[in-house]
Amino acid sequence: MTRILVAHGSKRGSTAEIAEWIGEMLRSDGHHVDVAPARETADVREYEAVILGGALYGGRWHKDARRFARRHAQALRGRALWLFSSGPLDRTAAEKRIPAVPGVARSMARLGAKGHVTFGGRLAPGQSGFLASAIAKKMAGDYRDREQVTAWAKGVSAELDGPTRPLT
Numbered sequence: 001m002t003r004i005l006v007a008h009g010s011k012r013g014s015t016a017e018i019a020e021w022i023g024e025m026l027r028s029d030g031h032h033v034d035v036a037p038a039r040e041t042a043d044v045r046e047y048e049a050v051i052l053g054g055a056l057y058g059g060r061w062h063k064d065a066r067r068f069a070r071r072h073a074q075a076l077r078g079r080a081l082w083l084f085s086s087g088p089l090d091r092t093a094a095e096k097r098i099p100a101v102p103g104v105a106r107s108m109a110r111l112g113a114k115g116h117v118t119f120g121g122r123l124a125p126g127q128s129g130f131l132a133s134a135i136a137k138k139m140a141g142d143y144r145d146r147e148q149v150t151a152w153a154k155g156v157s158a159e160l161d162g163p164t165r166p167l168t
Ligand SMILES: Cc1cc2nc3c(=O)[nH]c(=O)nc-3n(C[C@H](O)[C@H](O)[C@H](O)COP(=O)(O)O)c2cc1C
Pocket: 009, 010, 011, 012, 013, 014, 015, 016, 055, 056, 057, 058, 059, 060, 086, 087, 088, 089, 120, 121, 122, 123, 131, 132, 135
């Protein structure tokens, strides 16, 4: 059993829900998992592995995910770490591999993350705010694919259980 933290930066809740799906899968594989907003996590040192996810806004991770990556950089470098992003409001994320946006790619390299995936996003119709309402008029919908999320989490679980895992 590995102690795993799934931390998320989410404005409208859909990335938080993806984090919960990941948590459910990992728990069903027997791991101890905490799922929490990135801004509420004070310390990651009690975990052997961390999964950090952020919603994409304007080509960047939600600020809570960016701050988490900065604040916990030293501890994260010494842990098994995976990153995910959620954003595209179309089917592309389910159809092909979408690379990390530049800021997230830099975090991956700096923190030595083992992997990154981009999942589809969700935006409800009738958003307030100029930009969000304009985007919602054209692209509102739920483009998350729970099976894709669960399959990715299974891959993480397999790596954690695999022969390369250091004995603790
Ligand atoms: C103002 C605004 C800007 C966005 N910018 C991006 C973007 O740059 N790239 C992207 O893939 N998705 C973008 N999206 C879509 C969101 O990432 C998507 O709705 C996501 O699921 C939101 O996650 P949350 O519910 O956890 O906040 C944007 C959405 C809004 C409303």
